[in-house]
Every structure is written in C-alpha cells, then in structure tokens.
Amino acid sequence: SRVWGAGVGLLLFLLLCVFARPNTTMKCTNNCNSATRKWYVGTLCLCIVYGVMNIMVNIDVVRLNNVVSNDNGSVRENKLSNSSQQSKSSSITCDFYSPELEEIVFSNGLWQVPLNSSAYLYSAYMDIRDRKKPVIRVIGMAEQSGTLEPFYCQIWYDLEEPSDVTEATIEEMWLEWDVKGNQPYYRPYLFSCPLSVPFEELKSLPTHVSLTGEPCELASSLLPVSQAGLGTYVKNASRGDFAVCVKGMDFEQDMSVRMIEWIELNRILGADHFFIYVYSVHPNVMRVLRYYESLRILSVIVLNLPGKQPNFPPSRTKFLKRNVWQKRRNELIPYNDCLYRSLYRYKYILPIDIDEVPVPVNHYTWREMFEDIASTTPRMAQKYAGFSIQNAYFFDEVNLAQDNSIPAHFHMLQTVYRSSNFSKPGYSIKSFVNTTATKTVFNHYPIMLLYPHMKENTILPTSLAQMNHYKSKCPAVFYPDCKDNYLKYIVHDTITWRYMDQLVPKVNKIIYNLGIKLFSKANKTVI
Incomplete structure (x- = not known):
C-alpha cells in the first residue's frame, strides 16, 4: 500500500509541474525559445527523480517492517x-x-x-x-x-x-x-x-x-x-491396560535382584510396560534394565536436571536430598512425560517407586479389580480420573526372621509383617491414572483434567486394594508419626504369597539368564 501510494503521488506531482509551468502551453512548438525548453526539461527531470526516491524509501520501510533480528545479529x-x-x-x-x-x-x-x-x-x-x-x-x-x-x-x-x-x-x-x-x-x-x-x-x-x-x-x-501410538488410537484399535512410570532413579546400591523381583511381580499383577527414568544407578541395575529393554518390556529414559542444578552424580544426589521441594518439582517432568508417552497406548499409568507394589485384596490382577469396579459401580469409572490406594508399610526392622521355605533373595516374599494401620486418606497415596481424562499428573494423583465434569481421584477402600510399601525403617521426614501410628502396630500379612508359584521361577530364570551370582545371606547381590 505504501508503494502504490508513492506511485499516485508521483503522477500528481508530474501533473502539477506541467500545469504550473509559467508562460508555456501543453505542446511546445518550433517557436519555443531555448530558455523555456531547458526550464521545462529540467523541471520534468526533478519530478521524476523525486518520485523514484519516494518509491525507494517506501519500499525500504516495508522491508524493515518485515525483518526479524536475533541477538546474534542475523x-x-x-x-x-x-x-x-x-x-x-x-x-x-x-x-x-x-x-x-x-x-x-x-x-x-x-x-x-x-x-x-x-x-x-x-x-x-x-x-x-x-x-x-x-x-x-x-x-x-x-x-x-x-x-x-x-x-x-x-x-x-x-x-x-x-x-x-x-x-x-x-x-x-x-x-x-x-x-x-x-x-x-x-x-x-x-x-x-x-x-x-x-x-x-x-x-x-x-x-x-x-x-x-x-x-x-x-x-x-x-x-x-x-506421535507414538496415535495411528492405532485413530483407528480405535485396542490399547494396553497399564504402564508403570518410575521417576528419575538415583542410587549407588546394587538393587539388581530386588529390581527383578519388583518388575516380575508387577508384570504378574498386570503391568504391560515400564517407563523407567534414570539419573544414575549401579551398573548391575542398569544391566537389568537394559535386558528388559531388549525384550521390549521396559523403556529406559536417561534424565538430568536443567539449568544450573548439579548433574555430577554425587553432587546431584546431595542436592536432591537437601532440596526436597525442588526434588518434588523435578519429579513431575518424568511423570508427565510418561503420561504423554502412554497417551495412545495404555488406558492407565501407575506412577510408583521401586519399593511400592499395588496389590488387589480380593482379586488376582489389576484388570480383574477394575472389571469388578466397572460392573459394580459403573459410574465410578466415568466420574474419576484417578483411583488412589493407601499405603501399608512393610518395615525390614520388624521382619528379622526368614522363612526357610522361601529363597533368601526374594525380599518382598520374605517381608510379611506390616503396619496394621494404613496411611491416612490423601496422604502418600499412589494412583492409577486414566490417560483419556488427565491433562497433568502430580506425584500422587491427577491435578488437571480435560473434562470439567470429572473429579481428580477417589480413594479405593483397603478391602479392595493396598499399596505394599517396603521400607527399611521409618523415614526421617515423618518419623514421629511413623513410630506412633505404624511401627507400633504390626500384623502378619502374606498377601504376596499367592503369587509365589509364578514369581519364583520367573525371577530365577532372569537371574540365570543374566549370570547373577547370589550370596546365601540376606538379599545381597553380586555379578
């Protein structure tokens, strides 16, 4: 529009120059004197030069308005x-x-x-x-x-x-x-x-x-x-049921045998896939993870911290222990990344740690439990995006005697004493999260949903499910409450033994395939 306006201005200026010429007519005859001819030609030249310059300036203005510069000058x-x-x-x-x-x-x-x-x-x-x-x-x-x-x-x-x-x-x-x-x-x-x-x-x-x-x-x-899984989702193809999400693992201990037991028990319960995020772990643990990854049962996602947060493993470990609230915020990156990785492939994600296992009380698998929920309370599945489970704490310090009928390297099968009290409703719960309805997930349950008619979560009764949470002792962060309400009241619970016949041969097969050598005492492992 600027260039078009400049052209119109040039035309008007030329007409003005012609009609404003003193003592001349529109046509110059042979009787025009030399001075008049020179004045006329000079005036026309000045008009043309002015018009061309006006057009060029306006073109430059248009170009300047359409240029984006970055900090490097490009x-x-x-x-x-x-x-x-x-x-x-x-x-x-x-x-x-x-x-x-x-x-x-x-x-x-x-x-x-x-x-x-x-x-x-x-x-x-x-x-x-x-x-x-x-x-x-x-x-x-x-x-x-x-x-x-x-x-x-x-x-x-x-x-x-x-x-x-x-x-x-x-x-x-x-x-x-x-x-x-x-x-x-x-x-x-x-x-x-x-x-x-x-x-x-x-x-x-x-x-x-x-x-x-x-x-x-x-x-x-x-x-x-x-766009992983989007193609099958568009075709309304069937999805898997459950994906397990584990936040950034950061430990030096050799937990390789316990890791195998944990993975295999969750697979029996119904886990279709595991997304494991890793800061830094013992080489033997990484070897186990890579083995399962080769079987396409598990995905290892390497993770680090952004910005000026430390990433040298010992410094990062100290930083995360000393900055609990920053650590909690960092955890939401892998949990939500796992949610969107699973979006089109699995109906639920389960964000848990490797010392936690959600166990149905009246059913053998998670699928059976959810089928029962859908049949007995059909509106429940349509109303809630998260199904939360309370903790039952299994402490090593009250499980001192081993059962000789169970191989010593099976930590969860050997640990059969727990707190009779479950964690308080809403405190330290973990949830099955519906991928269809959830926009963002927190450490314990969904926090933002796609559909306003739905609610974030409901807590399943302990008669339906319990979160077996295996701890060496009461955590320091809530020691007084743990000592008074959980460690003091202990019951015998062999709920995991129902899976023993399946679990033991599966775990031993993986140990054999990886060539892991076991100590005869405790649950120590060495390769």
Missing part, C-alpha cells in the same frame, strides 16, 4: 498472514524456515532453551483427545517465582516450509502444598500449543515445534513432536 524476512492480536488457536504464518542445529540452544544436553527466557523445554507430544481442538503439549521447566512470560508456538509441518504460529497456554504443574512455595524454584510447566484447525482437517501432522517470545522471532528450540 536477520530473516517474514510475512504475517494474520495479526498477532488474535485468539490463541488462530494462526500466523512466518515466512522463514526452521532453525539449524547450530542455532538450537541446549541446557545439559537434554533440554532446549528459548532465547531471552528462563524456560527449559524437555519434550513435546501431539494430543488429539479433543479432535476439534488438537494441541501440542510441551513439557518443561522455568526458573522463577512469578508469572511466566508469554510464549508463541512455531508449529512445523515440514522443516522446509514456513511455520504456523499460535500463542501457547501456560500452566504450572503443581499443587501449592509446600510452605515455601514462593521461592524461585525451577518449576514444572505444561505449554499447550493449539493447532489452527480441527484434527480431521489437517493435511499432515506437525513434526516439530519451537517456542519463542515473539510470534516470528528466530527460534532457538526445535522439539520433535511425538
């Missing part, structure tokens, strides 16, 4: 198809291409950092559970205590084509249950990037996403958008 032209002042699902088109590998800013190898922000991005997933409003979910953290700055999502369907841009919705994945919640922690966030059209109208699925502070800013992140 520039790229872009064209906007729509105003940036639109709803978050409306699309802007930026006429430049995806960032090159050398332009991506990494933190500690696994996290990507948008320019001029405190955010660290971990993973991205395609979410089409609402077909009319598909979104890309980006899981990340940010180091601050206040409101996070706005972000825009550059959505790439083809890295060789311009991106679409929408504004991200930003939600902190946390419940304010810590007394010092206003401190500048690294906080977990879910960035939701809406697509501009319904799922059925997409010509192709997005392959990558970048987060930026301005709509057409040069991106320094480029996350691949996972």
Whole structure:
C-alpha cells in the first residue's frame, strides 16, 4: 500500500509541474525559445527523480517492517498472514524456515532453551483427545517465582516450509502444598500449543515445534513432536491396560535382584510396560534394565536436571536430598512425560517407586479389580480420573526372621509383617491414572483434567486394594508419626504369597539368564 501510494503521488506531482509551468502551453512548438525548453526539461527531470526516491524509501520501510533480528545479529524476512492480536488457536504464518542445529540452544544436553527466557523445554507430544481442538503439549521447566512470560508456538509441518504460529497456554504443574512455595524454584510447566484447525482437517501432522517470545522471532528450540501410538488410537484399535512410570532413579546400591523381583511381580499383577527414568544407578541395575529393554518390556529414559542444578552424580544426589521441594518439582517432568508417552497406548499409568507394589485384596490382577469396579459401580469409572490406594508399610526392622521355605533373595516374599494401620486418606497415596481424562499428573494423583465434569481421584477402600510399601525403617521426614501410628502396630500379612508359584521361577530364570551370582545371606547381590 505504501508503494502504490508513492506511485499516485508521483503522477500528481508530474501533473502539477506541467500545469504550473509559467508562460508555456501543453505542446511546445518550433517557436519555443531555448530558455523555456531547458526550464521545462529540467523541471520534468526533478519530478521524476523525486518520485523514484519516494518509491525507494517506501519500499525500504516495508522491508524493515518485515525483518526479524536475533541477538546474534542475523536477520530473516517474514510475512504475517494474520495479526498477532488474535485468539490463541488462530494462526500466523512466518515466512522463514526452521532453525539449524547450530542455532538450537541446549541446557545439559537434554533440554532446549528459548532465547531471552528462563524456560527449559524437555519434550513435546501431539494430543488429539479433543479432535476439534488438537494441541501440542510441551513439557518443561522455568526458573522463577512469578508469572511466566508469554510464549508463541512455531508449529512445523515440514522443516522446509514456513511455520504456523499460535500463542501457547501456560500452566504450572503443581499443587501449592509446600510452605515455601514462593521461592524461585525451577518449576514444572505444561505449554499447550493449539493447532489452527480441527484434527480431521489437517493435511499432515506437525513434526516439530519451537517456542519463542515473539510470534516470528528466530527460534532457538526445535522439539520433535511425538506421535507414538496415535495411528492405532485413530483407528480405535485396542490399547494396553497399564504402564508403570518410575521417576528419575538415583542410587549407588546394587538393587539388581530386588529390581527383578519388583518388575516380575508387577508384570504378574498386570503391568504391560515400564517407563523407567534414570539419573544414575549401579551398573548391575542398569544391566537389568537394559535386558528388559531388549525384550521390549521396559523403556529406559536417561534424565538430568536443567539449568544450573548439579548433574555430577554425587553432587546431584546431595542436592536432591537437601532440596526436597525442588526434588518434588523435578519429579513431575518424568511423570508427565510418561503420561504423554502412554497417551495412545495404555488406558492407565501407575506412577510408583521401586519399593511400592499395588496389590488387589480380593482379586488376582489389576484388570480383574477394575472389571469388578466397572460392573459394580459403573459410574465410578466415568466420574474419576484417578483411583488412589493407601499405603501399608512393610518395615525390614520388624521382619528379622526368614522363612526357610522361601529363597533368601526374594525380599518382598520374605517381608510379611506390616503396619496394621494404613496411611491416612490423601496422604502418600499412589494412583492409577486414566490417560483419556488427565491433562497433568502430580506425584500422587491427577491435578488437571480435560473434562470439567470429572473429579481428580477417589480413594479405593483397603478391602479392595493396598499399596505394599517396603521400607527399611521409618523415614526421617515423618518419623514421629511413623513410630506412633505404624511401627507400633504390626500384623502378619502374606498377601504376596499367592503369587509365589509364578514369581519364583520367573525371577530365577532372569537371574540365570543374566549370570547373577547370589550370596546365601540376606538379599545381597553380586555379578
């Protein structure tokens, strides 16, 4: 429009020059004197020069308005198809291409950092559970205590084509249950990037996403958008029932035999797959994990901490022990990453630790338990996104005598004395989380749901299920309560023995396959 206006201005100026010429007519005859001819030609030249300069200046203004600069001084032209002042699902088109590998800013190898922000991005997933409003979910953290700055999502369907841009919705994945919640922690966030059209109208699925502070800013992140299991989900193919999620493991002890027993017991109960996140573990434990990974029973996901948090294993271990509330926030990254990894493949995820096993009281497997819930209380499955189980504490210090009929290396089968009191409702519970209804998950239960008519969780009665929680002794963090309410009241509980005939040969077979040598005493292992 600026160039068109300049052309009109030039035409008007030429007409003005012609009609304003003194003592001349529109046509110059042979009687025109030399002075008059020179004046006329000179005036026309000046008009033309002025008009051309006006056009060039306006073209430069247009170009300058369409240039985006980054901190390194590089520039790229872009064209906007729509105003940036639109709803978050409306699309802007930026006429430049995806960032090159050398332009991506990494933190500690696994996290990507948008320019001029405190955010660290971990993973991205395609979410089409609402077909009319598909979104890309980006899981990340940010180091601050206040409101996070706005972000825009550059959505790439083809890295060789311009991106679409929408504004991200930003939600902190946390419940304010810590007394010092206003401190500048690294906080977990879910960035939701809406697509501009319904799922059925997409010509192709997005392959990558970048987060930026301005709509057409040069991106320094480029996350691949996972679509694992989406194809079978769209076809309404059957899904697995249960995926077990284990937060970042960080220990030096050789727990390899206990790990095998824990995996095999959960498999008997109904676990279809395990997603194990690892900071640092004993080499023998990693060997066990890689073995199960080779069988496609388990996935090992290497994890570290973003930003300035320590990642040298001994320093990281101390840091996580001394900073409990930061540790809890860090745990939400693997738990929510596991939720979205499982989205289209499993009906439920089960975020637990390797010293916890949810055991049905009146049923043999988790599936049988949920089938019973669905048949006896059908509205329950439609009302709640999480089914929570209370802890029954099994302490090593009250299980001193071993049963000689059970192999000594079976820690859970040997541990048959527990607290008669269960953990208080809502305290230290763990939950089966419905992947269809849950948007974000907390350490213990869902915290954000897709559907407003549903509730976060319900606590299953202890007559239906119990969470066997194996501890060496009362934890220091709640020792007085543990001593007075759990350690003092002990009962004999052999609920795991019903699985003994299946469990013992399965575990011994894996031990044999891996060539693990066992000590005859306690549960020590050595390879």
